[in-house]
Amino acid sequence: MTQIAYLIPLFPLVGFLILGLLNKRLSKSVAGIIGCGALLASFCIALGIFMNMNGQPVEIMVAPWISAGSFSANFAFLLDPLSSIFLLIITGVGFLIHVYSVGYMHDDENHNIYFSYLNLFVFFMLMLVMGSSYILMFVGWEGVGLCSYLLIGFWFKNKAYNDAAKKAFIMNRIGDLGFLIGMILIFKTFGTTDYLKVFAGVNGFDSTSGVLTAITLLLFVGAMGKSAQIPLYTWLPDAMAGPTPVSALIHAATMVTAGIYMVARSGVLYALSPVSMTVVAITGLITALFAATIALTQNDIKKVLAYSTVSQLGYMFLGLGVGAFSASVFHVMTHAFFKALLFLAAGSVIHGLSGEQDIRKMGGLKKSMPVTYMTFLLATLAIAGVPPFSGFFSKDEILGAAYSASPVYWVIGVVTAMMTAFYMFRLLFLVFFGEFRGDHSIHAHESPKVMTIPLMILAVLSTIGGFIGIPKSLGGGNAIEKFLEPVFKNAESQPSLAGGSEAPEIVLMVITVALAAVSIWYAYKKYIQNKEVPAAEGTKLPALQNTLYHKYYVDEIYSAIITKPLDKISGFLESIVESKFIDNIVNKIGALVEWIGGWLRQLQTGNVDFYLFAMVVGIVLMLFFKMM
């Protein structure tokens, strides 16, 4: 099975080329079949590889890529339990979202280009998780950034969408510079960027090594960009400008988890660097809390989900930072299910309401969109951490590990979980319950089967997906942890990660669930019993709420301290430094030479004797110079 693993990225690549080159010469239905078929084929092979995975990493060399001096990089793939799980998520969830897109994008004039971009995205995402070296990860890393750019700005007539796309690309690039320098430092330190060789080479380092700390921190800068962590997160909420299935696939289920994959993949390096682990944990924790507070007050259905994604990614980094690598990967998986589902269901709502995204203009959709409602409900239960839905198990495991590291982490994590339960049920109640508050000329309708069937499959996965990770304290076998053990055993056995108190798991679990229930009850009271609706635009809000609603003004601050000064400096350099200073000096030198020339011209007297004299002096000087 592993010999044909190269087909996994090849199918979507071929799909991209066919769709991109033939474009409008293909009918929409043929394009849809090619786009989806490529993913299905990849999924089947990924499934076969997953089934046959015995824990041993397998490296597959495809072709050489760059060799210059002592540097070399190959197109080569690494298959191990970690990559095989990601392959399944990407191709599986990716396939469902492709199918859903057939319905969602059916009337778009650039339907075929849309599918070509989507296929290209999957290709790069697969490169990212299958590549056997950091440089190949970087290929995928930047490639998915490109596709994200293309898809956020898919409706390219709209300036705001284009701005969002550009912002996403540039913010990611800031992170990518960190990744690039980190990768170069890896090469300098280990002489290669191949995972297996790098990880074999860490034996000579201990946890006091500054190099490993530098490497892991630099790589983490990349993760901050790609996985939308503070301070590089502001592109993700804006990225919701893209078509909703794109938000589900790229900006929720797969691409934004690349940072988690990278840290998990580099687990050994991180485990040897306590400083970096702490940075990862604290960044994740603060981001989780910060984004959740913003999500409390947003009124755009996709914005709420976007901040929720930022917050959930923060959880995953918290898990990584406290050494719970497999728990974080587990949360990547369950999050892929329920967050993809939430976005697709939101897309179904938007589709049913002819493009409306403001939850103040929704309400009562339970009746007209029963499938969407049911699936959205299941996903909400999953993300809110209600047992036995999938999110409960994965989030709980992260919180348990956080408690072992520091009870403070746990407290903040639980507060975030309460907020999550609140804003998700706020969303659910405002969209599906009560009376319809929107334009009554719109007749909300359920989406076609091609869209609702993927919703149902994801709903099943969101519901039962957690069962592969039932912890021992609940009598489960934690299958996913066992499966991933060969990948993480080196990292998790590092002495720097040992220690910490044993968490009283059951007690913590009960507390978390009880507090989530309180949040849900509060949301119920506020939005169902008291029928509250968020204030209309322009209403004066209390200071705190206003700050949250305006997302702490972070975009405004970035604009004031970075974007605008940069434009000013640019103008200054061009109009002052360039023309008044540098070029002016050049011109002055030119003028000086001209002046000297005019002066020297007077030596041209026409007097042959003088010329002879000058020649002799010259020759003497030359001889003198030579003898020296």
Next chain:
Amino acid sequence: MQTAVILLIPFISALAALFIPRKHGKKFAVATSLLALVAAVITFINFPVNNGDYQYVINEPWIQSLGINFHIGIDGISMLMVLLTTFLTPLIILSVVVSETRTPVFYALILFMEAALIGVFVSLDGFLFYIFWELALIPIYFICLLWGGEHRAKVTLKFFIYTLAGSLFMLVALVILYLHTPGSHTFDIQALYQAGRMLDPRLQGFLFLFFFLAFGIKMPVFPLHTWQPDTYTEAPTQGTMLLAGIMLKMGIYGVIRWMLPAVPQGIQQYGDLVLWLSIIGVVYASIIAITRSDIKRLIAYSSIAHVGLIAAGIFAYRSGSMNSQGIQGAIIQMLSHGVNVVGLFFVVDIIQRRTNTRKIGSLGGLRLKAPFFATAFLILTLGAVALPLTDGFVGEFLLINGIYIYKPALAVLGGLTIILGAVYMLRMYQRVALGETSRETENFLDLTPNEKAVLIPLLIMVILIGVCPNIFLKVSEPAVAKLLSGF
């Protein structure tokens, strides 16, 4: 033999082009430049890859009394430069549209330029190198002067004097090296290398600076660059393509071939200075590019930034570190930059011909009107911002890697190009190709077959260099290793 053939084809064609009837001028020039390309490709395919020596050498006495020989030959580095020149020239000629009636003289000048450029890249005699170096200036001067924009006279004169002044410093440096060769003196490259290395370090330092003036102006490196934006903007498209695509590589090539090996002590003294200047240039030009409203000028500044990084990669080399990645990166980046910048200037040309403007604010919505054009523009943009699997990435990665090995902090500063490059290139792409159409762009037509014929080979190269860089890297690798081992 091969060397002479590749050199003679454009030279003879240039002369012949003068006698070709006006209406066949372009066809003739395309055909002969393709012939040169075929000769170069055949040589490239058969080029021995495990050998760093000069191949196909011709060494005939020319001015014996002064020790000047007609000495030419090709090693891996020259091979790639020759390939770049012969690949771009037919496309540059092809980029002339039928409506712009150009006299045969125009084509003759381009072919003559090609010959001179190839001469620069294959010369193994200091005097011959200087002759070709100056010969290359003449056709481009006339191309810019006769077919340029409205301020062409003033701008072209400045360009001419500036680069000529720089070249004189190089001549002085070459003559001083020559005077230190043993016996009856010779301009032979190996003899000049040896003479240079024997000089006392201080003199080597001076010669290093003299060479740097010539090469640094040509590239150009900050702060010697102020002729460039005006000249690129005022020159006719083909002139800009020749200048940016090939001619500036003369400067970089000169550093690698003549400056570093001949005065190795110079880099020990002034290497840091020129490295800093190069890196400052990267950031400086990138920031200026951000707010340019004329897209041709914007690309001119982006070119200064890209060239700055190439120069930095070379000057980050220090003997003993045995790291050829910086130099290899510089070489592959010369190819990539040539491909990208010629493509981008052609994109500008297409826009200007169709809309009569290059102002970013008057454009927009081209993707709606011309999807093929917009896709080509996008791919070139991605190459310019060094996206992996496009041509720009390989070179930029190797360069930043090479700089990092010498001075990490400078690699980070130079690495800002990956952020700033995205800022100005995506801004331009967005304002030109995306959004709604404007009054100027509402009737924009998609690419003509002739335009496709220019752009498609460039796009193929963008991907080919990005995915299979080893095709090129392996040719220059032994020559670079040999050059470095000589330090």
